[in-house]
Amino acid sequence: MAKFFIVTLTVMLVMQGYVSWHVWRVLPFSVPVKIAIIVLMLLALCCMVFQFKSDSVPLGMATAMYEIGNSWLVIMLYLLMAFLLLDIGRLVHLVPASWLRGNAITSLALTGVMLVTFIGGNIHYHNKQRQEINLTTEKNLERPLKIVMLSDLHAGFHNRRAEVGRWVNMINAEQPDLILIAGDIIDGNVRPLLAQGTAEELQRLNAPTLACLGNHDYITGIDKALDLLDQTGIRVLRDKSLNVGNVTIIGRDDRSNRSRKSVEQLMQGVTRDNYIILLDHQPFNLEEAEQNGVDLQLSGHTHRGQVWPLNWVTKKMYECDYGLYHKGNTDYYVSSGMGIWGGKFRIGTDSEYAVITITPNEH
Numbered sequence: 001m002a003k004f005f006i007v008t009l010t011v012m013l014v015m016q017g018y019v020s021w022h023v024w025r026v027l028p029f030s031v032p033v034k035i036a037i038i039v040l041m042l043l044a045l046c047c048m049v050f051q052f053k054s055d056s057v058p059l060g061m062a063t064a065m066y067e068i069g070n071s072w073l074v075i076m077l078y079l080l081m082a083f084l085l086l087d088i089g090r091l092v093h094l095v096p097a098s099w100l101r102g103n104a105i106t107s108l109a110l111t112g113v114m115l116v117t118f119i120g121g122n123i124h125y126h127n128k129q130r131q132e133i134n135l136t137t138e139k140n141l142e143r144p145l146k147i148v149m150l151s152d153l154h155a156g157f158h159n160r161r162a163e164v165g166r167w168v169n170m171i172n173a174e175q176p177d178l179i180l181i182a183g184d185i186i187d188g189n190v191r192p193l194l195a196q197g198t199a200e201e202l203q204r205l206n207a208p209t210l211a212c213l214g215n216h217d218y219i220t221g222i223d224k225a226l227d228l229l230d231q232t233g234i235r236v237l238r239d240k241s242l243n244v245g246n247v248t249i250i251g252r253d254d255r256s257n258r259s260r261k262s263v264e265q266l267m268q269g270v271t272r273d274n275y276i277i278l279l280d281h282q283p284f285n286l287e288e289a290e291q292n293g294v295d296l297q298l299s300g301h302t303h304r305g306q307v308w309p310l311n312w313v314t315k316k317m318y319e320c321d322y323g324l325y326h327k328g329n330t331d332y333y334v335s336s337g338m339g340i341w342g343g344k345f346r347i348g349t350d351s352e353y354a355v356i357t358i359t360p361n362e363h
Contacts, residue, residue, distance in 0.1 A: 015076055018083065019080055023037065025101055026106055027107055028107060045072065048068075050069075055191060067158055078118075082110060124347070124350075129351065130353065131355065133355065135357070136360070137295060137358055138361055139360065142245060145177050146176045148178075149179075149355075151214070151337050152182075152336075153167070154216060155186055157192045161198045161200075171205060172205065174355055175206075179207050180298055181209065181211035181212075181279075182211075184215065184216040185234070187220075190224045211229070212280065213238060215254050218256035246274050246275065250276065250278045250279065254282065255282050263280075263291075267294075275358065277295065277298065278297045279299075281299060281300055282301045283320060286325075290327045290330040295331065296358070298332075299335070300337055302318060305348075311349055320334050335352060
């Protein structure tokens with residue numbers, strides 16, 4: 001863990017150095033103004049690094065550290081890409097060197113592009129997309145089953161009580177038979193949820209609600225996370241199954257638990273005549289569900305990369321990083337997430353919930 005932190009910090013410092021050097025060169029301001037801007041950028045990076053010590057500072061300051069630090073990480077990525085593109089253009093003689101030295105036009109253009117990109121990304125994040133999915137089954141369901149599926153709420157410093165309450169209203173308006181959450185309900189710290197009373201909002205969900213855990217629930221501290229989730233009325237399934245009528249919901253524990261059960265173990269004792277739904281936060285090894293007779297697997301975790309071009313990365317990393325997928329007789333849905341961690345930007349991806357209707361075929 002320490003090695004991972006050191007490598008990550010080193011990468012961030014290199015990115016910060018590259019972006020800071022270019023910002024210094026391109027801005028047409030006096031030295032004191034440039035120094036002030038670079039200091040602000042360094043403070044934003046400090047917020048990113050030291051947010052993990054947020055329990056030792058007032059709640060308002062901890063929230064500001066989270067918002068500033070994580071937003072800066074995404075903004076820095078886009079500045080890095082912009083300056084890399086300009087540098088490449090300069091090397092192939094498409095961009096004059098003067099564009100990168102004390103140039104007001106370049107500075108204004110970059111500022112304008114960044115403002116449009118991130119204001120638009122923030123607006124798009126708040127515009128939740130409703131994904132409608134219709135599935136059929138040969139299993140003997142008593143009637144069509146309507147499920148609202150969501151993942152990656154990441155409730156905490158940035159997705160606060162009012163926002164979570166808005167999501168609850170959207171879900172309740174669907175009047176589902178069942179609500180299924182595919183992990184990462186908590187972002188990484190129960191402190192803001194306890195202070196805001198967020199559990200009270202989740203208590204308003206108006207249908208039976210079942211969930212599996214995600215990696216951020218483990219990052220929170222598993223005991224703290226489970227204590228808070230117990231207050232919400234959400235039934236957390238950790239390597240357990242539950243029958244709802246003739247539907248079996250299996251909640252697989254997250255990969256963070258190295259001793260979690262395999263899908264094969266979880267299927268022992270399950271009535272195969274039931275329609276079987278597997279909740280597994282991280283969509284790895286999809287063949288396991290298909291090989292063991294699962295009808296539908298619901299996952300999240302990927303966020304579909306969250307912002308472009310990271311969606312290209314997740315597409316390479318996972319067999320299915322987003323959307324509806326079929327493998328043998330098993331259906332899969334990987335959600336890009338209702339909430340988000342880090343900066344509240346959706347660029348080239350959506351924040352969403354899925355409304356899944358499962359209809360029995362007429363025999």
